[in-house]
Amino acid sequence: MVSGDDEPGGKALLRTLAVGGKNYKDVGSHPRCVFIPAVMNVKGLLIDLDGTLYTGNVPIEGARKTLACLKDAGIPYRYVTNTTRQSRREIVARLDDMGFPVLEELVFTPATATNIKMRGHSCYPLVSETLFEDLGGLQFTSMSPEFVLVGDLGEDFTYVRLDAAFRQLMSGAELVALQKNRYWKKEDGLSLDAGPFVAALEYASGQVATVIGKPEPPFFRAALADLGLSAWEVAMVGDDARADVAGAQKAGLLGVQVKTGKYRVGIETPGAEPDLVLNSIAGLPEALGMQAGDKG
Numbered sequence: 001m002v003s004g005d006d007e008p009g010g011k012a013l014l015r016t017l018a019v020g021g022k023n024y025k026d027v028g029s030h031p032r033c034v035f036i037p038a039v040m041n042v043k044g045l046l047i048d049l050d051g052t053l054y055t056g057n058v059p060i061e062g063a064r065k066t067l068a069c070l071k072d073a074g075i076p077y078r079y080v081t082n083t084t085r086q087s088r089r090e091i092v093a094r095l096d097d098m099g100f101p102v103l104e105e106l107v108f109t110p111a112t113a114t115n116i117k118m119r120g121h122s123c124y125p126l127v128s129e130t131l132f133e134d135l136g137g138l139q140f141t142s143m144s145p146e147f148v149l150v151g152d153l154g155e156d157f158t159y160v161r162l163d164a165a166f167r168q169l170m171s172g173a174e175l176v177a178l179q180k181n182r183y184w185k186k187e188d189g190l191s192l193d194a195g196p197f198v199a200a201l202e203y204a205s206g207q208v209a210t211v212i213g214k215p216e217p218p219f220f221r222a223a224l225a226d227l228g229l230s231a232w233e234v235a236m237v238g239d240d241a242r243a244d245v246a247g248a249q250k251a252g253l254l255g256v257q258v259k260t261g262k263y264r265v266g267i268e269t270p271g272a273e274p275d276l277v278l279n280s281i282a283g284l285p286e287a288l289g290m291q292a293g294d295k296g
């Protein structure tokens with residue numbers, strides 16, 4: 001169930017549409033798409049990136065058309081990602097290369113949120129060096145840091161690096177995780193994300209990490225504030241049942257599960273029923289009361 005400052009009527013309408021409410025006009029061969037205000041019930045969207053818009057460097061089929069429809073319909077959106085292997089600048093370049101409409105200010109990442117939240121504080125970084133440009137407000141140090149900051153290091157999560165971070169924790173630093181995702185979908189299969197390594201540091205140090213990115217409500221609220229919309233007016237679309245769907249619902253948004261990326265049948269988060277399930281983001285325009293043409 002949606003909690004917080006939600007409006008139950010909005011969810012009911014979305015469900016009706018999801019089960020086949022075909023009460024919008026036939027737009028025939030219109031070259032792009034038509035927005036039918038009568039059946040629109042969300043005013044904005046938060047959209048996950050990896051596994052939702054693309055896998056690796058390959059766009060999900062229909063994803064670019066969906067984004068074109070949202071642009072045509074004037075529906076505001078923000079990209080909300082837990083990606084910590086790339087800087088926001090690199091994410092923007094990657095989206096642009098794949099043909100997605102993007103401006104840097106549309107992209108919300110755990111690193112950019114951390115730079116605001118922890119500005120001026122000292123930390124020992126266990127993050128990719130490519131993220132340093134997004135963390136310019138923090139002071140990196142190995143001399144009595146206030147925090148240990150963990151992002152996804154992939155193959156660079158070595159024993160030596162984890163052990164050094166562990167020693168900082170045992171010397172008084174607090175554990176902060178940019179995100180705690182369990183796994184993600186690479187081109188060749190599912191792979192470990194930062195979460196298992198955060199859990200290892202939690203286990204060894206006895207601390208519980210403060211998590212910055214999804215599914216934490218403040219992260220969603222920052223994107224909502226930027227949209228200028230209330231939680232009940234916005235849906236989050238993503239492939240991660242826990243971080244995207246359940247997290248958004250906890251913050252009061254609608255949660256839309258796409259069956260791409262890391263989605264697997266039967267791995268839904270217990271107790272977290274999505275408000276809407278789509279085979280992919282290609283189905284979003286119809287669910288929102290738009291009908292995509294065969295171009296764009």
Ligand SMILES: [Mg+2]
Nearest residue numbers: 048050051239
């Ligand atoms: Mg994802």
